[in-house]
Amino acid sequence: MKPEESKPDGLQPAGAFSESERAAVYRAIRERRDVRSQFQPDSIADDVLMRILGAAHDAPSVGLSQPWNFIVIRDATIREEVRQSFERANGEAEQMFSGARRTLYSELKLQGIRDAPVNLFITCDRERGGPTVLGRTHNRDTDLYSTVCAVQNLWLAARAEGIGVGWVSIFHDSDLRRIFALPDHVVPVAYLCLGHVSELYESPELELRGWGRKTPLEEMIFADRWGERPEG
Amino acid sequence: MKPEESKPDGLQPAGAFSESERAAVYRAIRERRDVRSQFQPDSIADDVLMRILGAAHDAPSVGLSQPWNFIVIRDATIREEVRQSFERANGEAEQMFSGARRTLYSELKLQGIRDAPVNLFITCDRERGGPTVLGRTHNRDTDLYSTVCAVQNLWLAARAEGIGVGWVSIFHDSDLRRIFALPDHVVPVAYLCLGHVSELYESPELELRGWGRKTPLEEMIFADRWGERPEG
Numbered sequence: 001m002k003p004e005e006s007k008p009d010g011l012q013p014a015g016a017f018s019e020s021e022r023a024a025v026y027r028a029i030r031e032r033r034d035v036r037s038q039f040q041p042d043s044i045a046d047d048v049l050m051r052i053l054g055a056a057h058d059a060p061s062v063g064l065s066q067p068w069n070f071i072v073i074r075d076a077t078i079r080e081e082v083r084q085s086f087e088r089a090n091g092e093a094e095q096m097f098s099g100a101r102r103t104l105y106s107e108l109k110l111q112g113i114r115d116a117p118v119n120l121f122i123t124c125d126r127e128r129g130g131p132t133v134l135g136r137t138h139n140r141d142t143d144l145y146s147t148v149c150a151v152q153n154l155w156l157a158a159r160a161e162g163i164g165v166g167w168v169s170i171f172h173d174s175d176l177r178r179i180f181a182l183p184d185h186v187v188p189v190a191y192l193c194l195g196h197v198s199e200l201y202e203s204p205e206l207e208l209r210g211w212g213r214k215t216p217l218e219e220m221i222f223a224d225r226w227g228e229r230p231e232g
Numbered sequence: 233m234k235p236e237e238s239k240p241d242g243l244q245p246a247g248a249f250s251e252s253e254r255a256a257v258y259r260a261i262r263e264r265r266d267v268r269s270q271f272q273p274d275s276i277a278d279d280v281l282m283r284i285l286g287a288a289h290d291a292p293s294v295g296l297s298q299p300w301n302f303i304v305i306r307d308a309t310i311r312e313e314v315r316q317s318f319e320r321a322n323g324e325a326e327q328m329f330s331g332a333r334r335t336l337y338s339e340l341k342l343q344g345i346r347d348a349p350v351n352l353f354i355t356c357d358r359e360r361g362g363p364t365v366l367g368r369t370h371n372r373d374t375d376l377y378s379t380v381c382a383v384q385n386l387w388l389a390a391r392a393e394g395i396g397v398g399w400v401s402i403f404h405d406s407d408l409r410r411i412f413a414l415p416d417h418v419v420p421v422a423y424l425c426l427g428h429v430s431e432l433y434e435s436p437e438l439e440l441r442g443w444g445r446k447t448p449l450e451e452m453i454f455a456d457r458w459g460e461r462p463e464g
Contacts, residue, residue, distance in 0.1 A: 026389065145422075160253060224307045
């Protein structure tokens with residue numbers, strides 16, 4: 001019997017979305033920003049938080065392993081510990097740049113740990129699903145990739161809810177492990193700051209501040225093999 | 233001068249989406265599936281393909297490094313090479329399971345490389361942005377994470393366009409490197425099969441086929457520290 005002949009029930013019609021639905025999806029993708037400075041102090045309602053966590057949990061996961069966990073942080077003392085850990089790592093990071101680049105780096109605000117009313121720490125359990133996970137047999141990092149898919153789902157849902165999200169990545173993993181008492185087999189993936197926003201930048205903040213520029217899409221595309229440009 | 237005082241222009245109003253826009257974003261997230269068997273043979277129009285690649289390119293990237301490239305594969309010979317590489321790895325994978333699990337594994341269709349009219353290979357250039365990338369100073373893998381954000385953006389945009397996407401991860405990296413002539417500093421992240429679909433499963437196919445089950449969201453959530461359950 002071929003697999004095609006043993007389809008389970010559960011198939012349902014699934015064509016393209018309506019014009020307005022499509023526009024909404026692209027709007028979320030286009031307007032999503034990495035937020036550091038625009039957080040408003042008001043708390044996030046539980047139902048909103050559960051909806052965006054639900055979006056994260058709807059992410060694809062390798063072998064349906066769902067390797068993520070969501071640590072919701074409202075405790076001010078813990079956030080302060082995290083902020084200090086960031087400051088230490090960020091001081092080290094600054095020293096890795098020189099000249100005008102270092103000056104510009106030092107002027108960038110790269111986190112909103114204290115300003116954002118909710119912080120969210122998303123982890124990946126590298127033993128989730130047991131020793132052999134379907135689809136992870138030849139690339140062990142696909143569980144991390146699944147967890148990142150959950151982050152991106154949440155980020156887009158948050159945009160639709162008027163919630164800004166900032167991903168803070170300048171930490172020593174060992175600090176996060178200690179602060180949150182992670183078991184050895186669980187690894188940090190994303191430390192996020194969340195809060196309502198009423199304004200966002202129209203382009204990536206790093207572009208507006210002159211740190212970098214967005215590359216035209218066409219330059220990213222190859223045809224059939226690395227380095228081969230498509231015709232037309 | 234504090235960074236807050238040197239805001240560039242470009243801030244614009246950004247509240248919550250309308251009810252119907254929010255519903256569209258959640259619909260894309262909820263209805264997105266990992267597609268293996270539902271591809272229709274008709275080709276994907278260039279403008280549709282460019283829109284979903286544009287969604288990928290709108291992903292967040294560490295330090296605005298945009299480490300991704302998109303190799304669009306229509307060539308049948310290359311797809312056949314990729315399929316053979318998959319078959320070899322998948323035969324190895326099957327042997328890693330035993331008993332009823334192996335039987336079920338062998339009955340699953342885990343790729344649509346030949347059925348899908350377009351394949352898309354998304355890579356990560358680990359040298360993009362130079363030796364020191366803002367935000368990547370303490371976690372070198374954040375460039376891979378950025379690339380996965382691009383994958384998830386594309387996946388959701390594709391759902392809105394009526395395009396199904398399947399992520400095939402059962403390969404030896406060395407095969408993909410050889411087939412696509414990747415430079416050493418470029419790594420495979422996602423090999424995707426794309427095509428129009430007219431029906432999709434209402435739940436993850438692996439759940440419908442009895443391979444696994446979706447965990448309730450509540451079991452994924454902790455408060456403030458690993459292992460601590462939120463109240464209420």
